[in-house]
Amino acid sequence: MTSFDSTVTIEPPQISSGDRGTPPAVLDGGDSDRPDSGRPDYATRLRRARIGLLVALTPVLMLFVGFTSAYIVRQGLPSFDPRTNTMVRDWIPVKLPILLLFNTCILLLSTFCIEFARRRAKTEAVPESPPPIPAASDRDEEKIPWLAVTLVLGLCFLFGQGLAWRQLAARGFYVSTTPSSSFVYLLTGAHAVHLAGGIFALFVAGLAALFHSSAIRRSIVVDVTAWYWHFMTALWVYILCLLEFAR
Amino acid sequence: MATQDLAAKQAHAHAAPQGFLRKWVFSLDHKVIGLQYYFLALIAVFVGMFLSLLMRIHLIWPTAVLPLVGEIKPENYLSLLTMHGTVMVFFVLTTAPQGGFGNYFLPIQIGAPDMAFPVLNMLSFWTTFLGFLVLIAAFFVAGGAPLHGWTGYAPLSALPSAGPGQALGADLWIISIAIFCIGALMGALNFITTTLDMRAKGMSLMRMPLTCWAWFITAILGLLAFGVLLSAGILLLMDRNLGSSFFVPLVTVNGQILDHKSGSPLLWQHLFWFFGHPEVYIAILPAMGLCSQLISVFSRKPIFGYKAMVYAILSIGFLGFMVWGHHMFMSGMSPYSAFAFSVMTMAIGVPSAIKTFNWLGTLMHARIHFSSPMLFAIGFVSLFVSGGISGPFLAQPVLDIPLHDTYFVPGHFHLIMGVASIFGIFAATYYWFPKMFGRMMSESLARWHFWFSFIGTYAIFMPMHYLGLAGHPRRYSQLTEVAYLHGLVPLQKFITFAAFVTIAAQFIFLINLFWSMKFGEKATDNPWNATTLEWTTATPPPHDNFGGHTPVVHHGPYEYSVPNAPRDYVMQTDPESVPAH
Numbered sequence: 001m002t003s004f005d006s007t008v009t010i011e012p013p014q015i016s017s018g019d020r021g022t023p024p025a026v027l028d029g030g031d032s033d034r035p036d037s038g039r040p041d042y043a044t045r046l047r048r049a050r051i052g053l054l055v056a057l058t059p060v061l062m063l064f065v066g067f068t069s070a071y072i073v074r075q076g077l078p079s080f081d082p083r084t085n086t087m088v089r090d091w092i093p094v095k096l097p098i099l100l101l102f103n104t105c106i107l108l109l110s111t112f113c114i115e116f117a118r119r120r121a122k123t124e125a126v127p128e129s130p131p132p133i134p135a136a137s138d139r140d141e142e143k144i145p146w147l148a149v150t151l152v153l154g155l156c157f158l159f160g161q162g163l164a165w166r167q168l169a170a171r172g173f174y175v176s177t178t179p180s181s182s183f184v185y186l187l188t189g190a191h192a193v194h195l196a197g198g199i200f201a202l203f204v205a206g207l208a209a210l211f212h213s214s215a216i217r218r219s220i221v222v223d224v225t226a227w228y229w230h231f232m233t234a235l236w237v238y239i240l241c242l243l244e245f246a247r
Numbered sequence: 248m249a250t251q252d253l254a255a256k257q258a259h260a261h262a263a264p265q266g267f268l269r270k271w272v273f274s275l276d277h278k279v280i281g282l283q284y285y286f287l288a289l290i291a292v293f294v295g296m297f298l299s300l301l302m303r304i305h306l307i308w309p310t311a312v313l314p315l316v317g318e319i320k321p322e323n324y325l326s327l328l329t330m331h332g333t334v335m336v337f338f339v340l341t342t343a344p345q346g347g348f349g350n351y352f353l354p355i356q357i358g359a360p361d362m363a364f365p366v367l368n369m370l371s372f373w374t375t376f377l378g379f380l381v382l383i384a385a386f387f388v389a390g391g392a393p394l395h396g397w398t399g400y401a402p403l404s405a406l407p408s409a410g411p412g413q414a415l416g417a418d419l420w421i422i423s424i425a426i427f428c429i430g431a432l433m434g435a436l437n438f439i440t441t442t443l444d445m446r447a448k449g450m451s452l453m454r455m456p457l458t459c460w461a462w463f464i465t466a467i468l469g470l471l472a473f474g475v476l477l478s479a480g481i482l483l484l485m486d487r488n489l490g491s492s493f494f495v496p497l498v499t500v501n502g503q504i505l506d507h508k509s510g511s512p513l514l515w516q517h518l519f520w521f522f523g524h525p526e527v528y529i530a531i532l533p534a535m536g537l538c539s540q541l542i543s544v545f546s547r548k549p550i551f552g553y554k555a556m557v558y559a560i561l562s563i564g565f566l567g568f569m570v571w572g573h574h575m576f577m578s579g580m581s582p583y584s585a586f587a588f589s590v591m592t593m594a595i596g597v598p599s600a601i602k603t604f605n606w607l608g609t610l611m612h613a614r615i616h617f618s619s620p621m622l623f624a625i626g627f628v629s630l631f632v633s634g635g636i637s638g639p640f641l642a643q644p645v646l647d648i649p650l651h652d653t654y655f656v657p658g659h660f661h662l663i664m665g666v667a668s669i670f671g672i673f674a675a676t677y678y679w680f681p682k683m684f685g686r687m688m689s690e691s692l693a694r695w696h697f698w699f700s701f702i703g704t705y706a707i708f709m710p711m712h713y714l715g716l717a718g719h720p721r722r723y724s725q726l727t728e729v730a731y732l733h734g735l736v737p738l739q740k741f742i743t744f745a746a747f748v749t750i751a752a753q754f755i756f757l758i759n760l761f762w763s764m765k766f767g768e769k770a771t772d773n774p775w776n777a778t779t780l781e782w783t784t785a786t787p788p789p790h791d792n793f794g795g796h797t798p799v800v801h802h803g804p805y806e807y808s809v810p811n812a813p814r815d816y817v818m819q820t821d822p823e824s825v826p827a828h
Contacts, residue, residue, distance in 0.1 A: 048445075059473060059474035059477075062475050065478075066479060066518055067482075073514050079497065176491055176492075176506070182485065186482070
């Protein structure tokens with residue numbers, strides 16, 4: 001039997017134990033506003049989902065920090081040429097296809113669309129809250145399926161990125177041609193994979209609407225997807241600047 | 248109260264499943280997922296131990312033909328070395344303390360009904376499990392498992408033609424690590440969100456048990472480190488399969504110049520060790536938190552300097568990201584960089600020493616209960632000090648350069664990172680087994696297990712320091728044909744025999760574990776008279792953790808030997824009227 005003897009003699013400890021004399025001043029825990037009416041309410045669920053998203057974006061950021069670090073280091077490395085016995089640079093700057101600018105515009109447009117979708121979903125989920133933007137109450141605008149528009153624009157962006165890859169290949173730049181082209185394919189590809197994740201989330205939100213899932217649930221999915229989408233847009237602008245201005 | 252109870256019942260996002268598959272396989276319950284992680288780590292640790300045993304046998308009897316295994320060739324030795332390190336670091340030291348015990352007990356200790364995202368939690372386990380299967384598959388493909396060590400140094404790891412095992416085996420190794428990273432990131436996401444957003448009323452951050460602090464900081468470390476490892480893994484896969492030259496310089500293999508150009512093997516090392524050093528703390532921090540908990544419980548005293556312990560965990564986590572270069576002193580880095588990394592590494596000794604002194608301060612003048620969890624906790628402190636003391640040696644470039652490629656380094660990191668963390672896992676198992684399975688483990692078997700493991704560990708790893716100081720290189724597969732190592736062969740034999748005995752002793756633990764699940768003495772709800780929330784609920788805990796009510800916390804986690812209190816401890820949920828320190 002490993003449990004304790006119940007007749008433990010109480011002796012005050014003979015040494016100090018740090019801060020034990022001062023009880024913690026803060027009484028509330030993080031979930032102290034847990035409602036008494038059942039499931040966590042909309043605000044709690046939304047806050048939790050947003051914290052989750054913020055945490056989830058950290059490793060994505062670190063992934064691209066790792067790529068950027070490799071980009072900067074690799075750009076500065078010389079290569080040994082056995083024919084001349086000298087060190088030469090093998091980094092050949094890649095002129096980016098102009099199509100990427102067009103794709104950027106599409107993505108920027110999509111990020112506005114999803115913001116409209118987010119605000120509308122929030123209004124539907126919390127009808128008592130006033131419309132966050134005056135235009136949202138406009139009848140014509142209410143008819144615009146922002147979510148679907150974002151979805152289409154997102155797919156157009158991915159398709160455009162694929163076309164840009166083909167243009168690069170047509171110019172003779174493949175993954176292994178030069179380290180700079182390796183990075184172009186790597187960074188655009190990694191970004192596309194992450195954006196595809198956002199498109200998948202949009203599909204989920206769309207299906208939720210189709211099958212009459214609760215407005216609250218749909219609103220939360222749309223909200224975190226929208227913030228994720230904004231992040232992906234900002235990330236793409238950063239990647240484009242890196243590839244263009246640090247060639 | 249009734250309203251609160253109803254709230255808690257309804258707040259548990261998913262109902263208790265009834266079918267076998269939903270209850271035990273694809274469960275959303277953090278407790279079941281914790282057990283799944285634990286048993287995955289248990290399988291992995293026996294695989295890892297078996298591999299290490301084969302290595303030790305080969306070192307002493309290099310031409311021996313083993314049943315089922317056959318003769319171990321030098322390249323097989325390197326495969327064993329690679330897979331032993333990978334299995335142990337990723338699927339044992341990272342999986343059991345965080346994924347296993349963290350999953351099971353973090354929500355209960357902070358008063359939450361489950362993790363924040365239960366589906367993600369389930370996915371994180373099955374992703375980790377898939378990563379393990381992919382890794383083990385590397386043994387069975389053409390060429391076998393890779394040779395490049397658990398650190399996967401390029402260019403060896405980047406060239407499929409560099410040796411047997413470097414083809415498909417190495418691809419599987421990289422893919423396995425990438426899968427593991429994704430699983431670990433999903434887990435970290437849950438740990439952080441749950442800790443920040445799901446604490447019970449009254450459970451302020453400074454009332455959390457130190458275990459929760461350790462799991463929380465460990466999750467943050469994982470969040471920042473695994474993304475970078477993932478980026479390095481993707482670059483490595485591209486070098487291997489798409490012809491890029493991130494890590495591979497102009498290189499000749501078998502007299503043939505390859506197409507790669509001026510890649511940098513050191514770039515891999517930087518990216519890898521940016522992950523690799525925090526990984527050390529990912530392995531050890533949960534054990535530190537747990538041992539802080541146990542030392543307080545079994546000393547019947549509040550932990551010495553709770554706030555200092557919290558700030559020490561934070562400091563260790565922060566400084567852990569500043570010291571990766573000390574793994575690369577051999578790379579020819581600038582002496583100025585080496586100096587900076589050296590100073591930062593020394594600085595990490597300060598919070599580590601604070602923790603050690605606080606453990607000793609808690610033990611001082613205490614009436615210590617030497618139960619099996621406490622034995623392993625004290626064993627952890629001993630190993631942490633013994634392994635840690637050689638850290639400042641290796642933190643100095645002038646000493647690291649001669650010692651780096653010797654047995655001194657395996658001696659150091661096995662003590663402080665490997666076995667110390669394993670002792671934390673054992674301590675946690677003996678401590679929380681009654682809560683998890685409702686029965687007590689055999690105390691006498693546990694004591695046999697402790698003494699064999701404790702003495703055996705020192706017998707294996709202390710001599711490695713002497714081997715290193717004598718200049719014995721590590722990673723050599725055959726010692727008997729190297730003349731200047733002849734004098735050290737008896738010590739190597741001693742280590743192998745010690746390994747035999749220590750590994751055999753682990754079966755005592757295994758028998759105790761499974762025997763006690765069925766036949767152990769029935770446990771009460773709080774057999775250790777501890778104060779934290781898991782001991783306020785039923786044994787084993789119900790599906791929603793607290794049987795339909797939501798705990799409200801009024802006290803700190805380490806209220807022991809409280810003067811004028813009705814017992815010698817005050818539960819965290821005891822009313823405010825109960826006196827506390």
